[in-house]
C-alpha cells in the first residue's frame with residue numbers, strides 16, 4: 001500500500017530532520033569545544049573543571065551548559081568563561097550568551113537563580129566558598145592524602161602556561177599555537193600522583209634551576225631558591241617563609257617549580273607545589289566532602305610547601321585556613337615558599353595576620369631583566385631549540401636584536417624565539433635581523449608603547465631614599481620626605497605624559513602649583529648640585545631599564 005504524506009506531515013518531517021541535523025551540529029560543535037579546551041589547558045585542568053560539564057541545549061544564540069556543583073559553576077564562569085564563550089563563537093558566530101546552571105536544579109526544572117550568564121571575568125568570589133555546601137561526592141581531591149614522593153606532578157607541558165593565563169596579562173608572543181609546537185624543552189615528566197594522593201599543581205619539566213638564567217635582577221632570588229632546594233629534610237630553614245615577588249613573566253613560577261623539582265628529586269622531602277587557585281579548590285572540595293580536618297592534617301606532613309600566585313588566594317575562610325597552615329608549618333620548622341605579583345605589604349585583600357606572617361621571613365623581589373639577562377635567556381632558548389632542529393643557524397646579531405627589542409618579560413622572550421624558529425621551519429627562510437624585525441613587529445611595538453608609570457616612579461624613589469610610598473603621598477613635611485617627594489614629582493613630569501593636576505592627584509591630592517614648584521626646584525637643584533644631578537640620572541636609568 002502506498003503511503004502519502006500530508007503537507008503538514010511533510011513539513012513536520014523536514015522540521016524533524018532539520019532539528020536532528022542541527023542537534024548533530026551542536027553536539028559535534030560541543031565535542032570540538034571540549035577537545036580544544038583539553039588541548040589548551042591539558043588533561044589535568046580539563047578533568048578538574050570541564051569533564052563534568054554537560055551541554056543542555058543550544059538555541060537562539062544561547063548555549064546552556066550544566067555542572068554538578070555551584071562551586072564548579074562559579075569557578076568556570078570566573079576563570080574560563082571568556083574562553084568558553086570565544087570557543088563557542090568560533091563554532092557558531094550566532095552564539096551571544098552562555099548560561100551555566102547547576103545540574104540537580106537544571107534537570108528537575110529550570111530554576112532561574114540557578115542559571116547565570118557569563119558576563120565578565122571577575123575572580124572566584126568568597127561566595128564560591130559559601131556555595132560549597134557540604135554535599136558529599138566522590139571527588140578525589142576531597143580526600144587528600146599526602147604523596148611522600150617528589151612533588152606530585154602531572155604531565156602538562158603547556159598546561160601551566162595555559163592554566164589561569166586567562167586571568168593574566170596576555171603575552172602577545174607566547175599565546176599562539178605556533179609557539180606551542182616548537183617549544184624548546186623536552187617531554188613532560190611523568191605523573192607521580194598515581195597513588196591517588198594529594199596531587200600538586202602540574203610541574204613544567206622545563207623549569208629547573210639549571211635552565212634558570214642568572215642576572216643582576218634575580219641573583220638574590222636564585223641564591224635563596226638554591227638554598228631552599230638543597231636543604232636536607234629536617235634542617236632548620238634559614239629564612240621562612242621565602243617570599244618571591246615580581247610582575248608577570250619575570251620567572252617566579254619557573255623558580256618555584258625548579259625548587260619543587262629539585263627538592264623532591266631525592267625522595268627524602270615531602271614537597272607540595274600548589275597554585276593558590278588549586279589550594280582554594282582543594283580546600284573547598286575538602287569542605288564539600290566534610291574532610292577539611294583531613295586536608296589540614298595532610299598538609300601538616302609537608303616538608304616543603306610552595307604556593308604560587310598568592311594574589312589569587314580568595315575568601316575569608318580559605319585565608320583563615322591558609323594562615324593556620326602557614327603557622328603550623330613555619331612553627332614546625334617546615335619550609336614555605338610563596339610567590340606573588342607584589343610584596344606581602346601590598347597584598348591588600350589578604351588578612352593582615354597572613355600578611356604579617358608572610359613578611360616575617362625573607363622577601364625577595366625579582367627585578368625587570370636587564371639587557372644582559374635578556375640576551376642570555378635568548379641565547380639559551382636558541383641553543384635549546386638547536387637540539388631539536390640541528391641545522392638551526394642563528395646569527396649573534398639576531399640574538400642581540402631580540403634582546404634589545406623584546407624588553408617586557410621572559411614569556412615574551414620565549415615567544416619571540418619560538419616564533420622565529422617556527423618561521424624558519426615552516427618557510428625555510430633563514431633567521432636574519434630583517435626577518436626578525438618583520439616577525440616580531442608587534443613585540444617591538446609593545447616595547448615602544450611601554451611607558452614609565454607614576455607607581456613605578458614612586459616605588460623606585462621610595463626604595464632609593466628609604467622612605468615608604470605612604471610617606472611620599474602623605475601630608476608630612478619633614479625634609480627627609482619632602483626632597484624625595486619633589487624628585488618623584490619631577491620624574492613623573494619629565495618621564496610620563498601625565499599633566500600637573502594628574503600628578504598632584506597621585507601624590508595624595510596635591511595642588512598642581514605644588515607639583516610645578518617641585519619640578520622647578522629639582523630642575524634648578526640638578527643644575528646647581530652635582531650630587532642631586534647624579535641621583536636623578538641614576539633614578540632615570542633605573543626606570544628606563
Ligand SMILES: Nc1ncnc2c1ncn2[C@@H]1O[C@H](COP(=O)(O)OP(=O)(O)OP(=O)(O)O)[C@@H](O)[C@H]1O
Pocket residue numbers: 168207211212213214218246247248249250251252253254255309341377409410411412414
Ligand atoms: N631568569 C630566567 N631564566 C630562564 N627563563 C626565564 C627567566 N625568567 C623568566 N624566564 C622564562 O620566562 C617565562 C615566564 O616565566 P614564569 O612563568 O616563571 O613567570 P612568572 O613570574 O611566574 O609570571 P606569572 O606572574 O605570569 O606567573 C618562562 O618560560 C620562564 O622559563
